[in-house]
Amino acid sequence: LIMSATLEAEPVCRLLGDAPLLECPGTVFPVETFHMSKPSSISLESFTAETVEKALDVHEGDLLVFLPGAREIHRTERELASKHLPAHVKVIPLYGSMKLEQQDEAIRSSALGSRKVVLATSIAESSLTIAGITVVIDSGLSRESVFSARTGMSRLTTVKVSKASADQRRGRAGRLQPGVCYRLWSAQEHAALPEASRPEIAAADLAPLALELAAWGVREPAELAWLDAPPEAAYRQATGLLHQLGCLDEAADGTTGGITAHGREVSALGTHPRLGHMLLRAAALGLAPTASRLAALLQERDPFRAHGGTDLRPRLDALREAAHARSTHSLLRAADDTVI
Structure with missing residues (x-):
């Protein structure tokens, strides 16, 4: 039995001799999507922080912000600190190398009367479920390890997400109730994204x-x-x-x-x-x-x-x-x- 919420099932079925495919769709509430193209004169972190500030004023619930890596997360955290957000709003980083206790803080539900803004890498795309999220802000970027056969070494590279990854991220806003997703790229840029991420191999x-x-x-x-x-x-x-x-x-x-x-x-x-x-x-x-x-x-x-x-x-x-x-x-x- 092979189970996955994200794996493309048909190729696996063919590989296993046309094995039966059972689908179990989950409940997903509608998510309204807005495209916001980032001006070239502003950094990703500043633009993200501005969008977070606006979303907190307009929408209820907790926010999940997708950024490519820990460096961008901490820069955005500093940008948000300079904006002096309301005292009941807590900004929480979330990435793979953090201690489990720190990751648990990002995952658990917010206390009554408080809100959280989770600044996360792709770890929150499919590996973890974060309670209380109704707003997703997606930078449209992720960091991948790419191996060069010429140099014999791997290096981390920032790349644009695929349409499938963007849809997976957007769906995080519709787990509990209707939600909102802000994509920090234009609709024209979205049309040019690859359909799916290339396999790690x-x-x-x-x-x-x-x-x-x-x-x-x-x-x-x-x-x-x-x-x-x-x-x-x-x-x-x-x-x-x-x-x-x-x-x-x-x-x-x-x-x-x-x-x-x-x-x-x-x-x-x-x-x-x-x-x-x-x-x-x-x-x-x-x-x-x-x-x-x-x-x-x-x-x-x-x-x-x-x-x-x-x-x-x-x-x-x-x-x-x-x-x-x-x-x-x-x-x-x-x-x-x-x-x-």
């Missing part, structure tokens, strides 16, 4: 996937059935990296070979192949504790930048001096050159 780093397939004994993606097959160029880049790391061997005909003993060790660690390779090589040099700390830092968010946007990089100098004192500076420098 089309933009992801495929090295972990390629290593997992090799561990299964799969040499080519075509051996499996896919909802969306991995892009050939990105997959070839991934297998090329695994060859460099010694995780895959070469077949006699020059095609992708099987997984090596080193590759199985890397796969068992559960990290990205680059980091797994580093951990095993470091262990052989007696540097496993330092490499473990480095791997933990590399696969998490920037440890030198706080949630509120405060730059903590001045502390990096002290950390470098401490690393040098422990004779690990050379390992950090090597990681900068090869792993990152």
Whole structure:
């Protein structure tokens, strides 16, 4: 049984041999939609804050504001603070890296006589349900991780949402009663949006996937059935990296070979192949504790930048001096050159 409120069901049914499809429509109240094109002379955060202020005056209930990331959320929060909103209105950020207690505050119902403005990323689009929302303000932007086969690295990119995502966001205003949605782009811009977001596999780093397939004994993606097959160029880049790391061997005909003993060790660690390779090589040099700390830092968010946007990089100098004192500076420098 596969259940989803957002997944396009028909391709899944076809993949599973025309499996039966059961639909259970939920109750959605009508949502009135307004398009408000942002002037080029004003920042996204200022325009969003202005729209929030107007919506609080005109409508009842709580507001859910969609912004691309934590940086824009905190900037909008500061803009709203400068407007001196009524005392019974509380502005609450909501994004994935926040503590669960802070996320719970955004999700729970407002106290009697109070209102909340939740500034959220796409996490509130389908992953969470927020009680009391009757107004949605949508910036029309989201942040996605995009992998570059040319550089071998992923980077976060701000992109326009698809029509499907915009409709999902708008529907958050009609869960309990008729609601309102303000879209911060024009109707003409909306017509040009893609119908649906592209699947993650089309933009992801495929090295972990390629290593997992090799561990299964799969040499080519075509051996499996896919909802969306991995892009050939990105997959070839991934297998090329695994060859460099010694995780895959070469077949006699020059095609992708099987997984090596080193590759199985890397796969068992559960990290990205680059980091797994580093951990095993470091262990052989007696540097496993330092490499473990480095791997933990590399696969998490920037440890030198706080949630509120405060730059903590001045502390990096002290950390470098401490690393040098422990004779690990050379390992950090090597990681900068090869792993990152």
